[in-house]
Amino acid sequence: MGNNPIFEDKRKLSPHYIPKKLTGRKEEMRKLVRCFKPVLKGGVDQKVIVIGPTGSGKTSLGIVFGRELESYGEGICEGVEWVRTNCRRWRTSWQVLGDLFKSSNVGSEPRGLGEEEILERIAQGVGGDRTRYVFMVDDLDTLINRDDAEFLYTLSRIGEESGDMSNLSLVLSLEDKEALEDLDEATRSTLLHNYLRLGEYDQDQIYEILRRRESIALKQDAVEDDVLDLLSEEASSDGDAGIAISTLREAGEICVREGEDKIVPEHAWRAIRRSNSTPRREKLAGLSDHELFVLLALARFLEGSGGIKPLMTQLHGSYVALCENREKKPRKYACFYHYLRELENRNLVEKFPSRTRTKELGLVDSSPERVRKAVENRLDDR
Numbered sequence: 001m002g003n004n005p006i007f008e009d010k011r012k013l014s015p016h017y018i019p020k021k022l023t024g025r026k027e028e029m030r031k032l033v034r035c036f037k038p039v040l041k042g043g044v045d046q047k048v049i050v051i052g053p054t055g056s057g058k059t060s061l062g063i064v065f066g067r068e069l070e071s072y073g074e075g076i077c078e079g080v081e082w083v084r085t086n087c088r089r090w091r092t093s094w095q096v097l098g099d100l101f102k103s104s105n106v107g108s109e110p111r112g113l114g115e116e117e118i119l120e121r122i123a124q125g126v127g128g129d130r131t132r133y134v135f136m137v138d139d140l141d142t143l144i145n146r147d148d149a150e151f152l153y154t155l156s157r158i159g160e161e162s163g164d165m166s167n168l169s170l171v172l173s174l175e176d177k178e179a180l181e182d183l184d185e186a187t188r189s190t191l192l193h194n195y196l197r198l199g200e201y202d203q204d205q206i207y208e209i210l211r212r213r214e215s216i217a218l219k220q221d222a223v224e225d226d227v228l229d230l231l232s233e234e235a236s237s238d239g240d241a242g243i244a245i246s247t248l249r250e251a252g253e254i255c256v257r258e259g260e261d262k263i264v265p266e267h268a269w270r271a272i273r274r275s276n277s278t279p280r281r282e283k284l285a286g287l288s289d290h291e292l293f294v295l296l297a298l299a300r301f302l303e304g305s306g307g308i309k310p311l312m313t314q315l316h317g318s319y320v321a322l323c324e325n326r327e328k329k330p331r332k333y334a335c336f337y338h339y340l341r342e343l344e345n346r347n348l349v350e351k352f353p354s355r356t357r358t359k360e361l362g363l364v365d366s367s368p369e370r371v372r373k374a375v376e377n378r379l380d381d382r
């Protein structure tokens, strides 16, 4: 693909790429700066919650702000260390805490330590020098939804019990405030003392984000103007910048495959249709290997069955065969049942009534082929 006329640097359209500067989040950035000024001066910690739907830029804002804080901090205090973890990647609060511990300069391997011990060691570590530590716990609600509400108490206590922790600040990101509803009033108000709401992007904002990204990722004149209008209009229904960007990338790929030299609305329409029938990346993140195997078995079954949906026992058979193929030991039926429940909870799999008493299984709103590819990609990532 070296000589393609479309992509200058395709990585800049990848979901992992975060630009140096954000588009249209100046006010939010300023608010964060205001919150963290006293932290840099020393003696106080800060907890900030960032709330916004998927694709509203929570992760990007955190990362860009973290980079700025680290470089700005050098002149003011003895450095800032910004560490981020993403709860989607982990299944328990111990893993989240362990990941922060391992990634930070004050930490090491968490294996063998309990949560309290990890917290103690963090306290010892951050209390020992004059660096300011900021931990970002991204997508915290995915953890709370998995019944790990205790973790919020743990986080809200950081900094309060021990003066040593006053070097440690937190930035927490959540999709909405509901995840905090079950907390007692005191904990909730501690956490909600500073919060920043990121709204869904509107069409103009998405257009602007696409325009800037296109200018660094695509060759000059590789895209017709109408395409960005079309993509931003389409993406404005859920205000998700990430989907807008990945759809642009997909449109570019379609264009390259067709051997054409300019992305036109037809490519964009096809990319939009594909995007609508693909399970969102974040829905698959956080699934265990065996949950992914069950989903993959279902997608393959549906692809090969001409529309006939499997019953639970049939799907179990396909799952077992798939595990054996991959030289993995299949889990017991009870576990399999549990995996299916998780897939249903995530709105990936759905049960349909059948003529017999047991239900048939199908995919929610997605094509089997797209699901298969998405799951295979996900398994390859590991």
Ligand SMILES: Nc1ncnc2c1ncn2[C@@H]1O[C@H](COP(=O)(O)OP(=O)(O)O)[C@@H](O)[C@H]1O
Residues within 6 Å of the ligand: 014, 015, 016, 017, 018, 019, 021, 022, 023, 024, 025, 052, 053, 054, 055, 056, 057, 058, 059, 060, 061, 209, 241, 242, 243, 245
């Ligand atoms: N203000 C922005 N300026 C430039 N790119 C953005 C902006 N907001 C989001 N993006 C892009 O959109 C994608 C999704 O944003 P992300 O920060 O992951 O959203 P969230 O964490 O809220 O789900 C990111 O990969 C990023 O490249």
Ligand SMILES: [Mg+2]
Residues within 6 Å of the ligand: 058, 059, 060, 138, 139
């Ligand atoms: Mg995010």
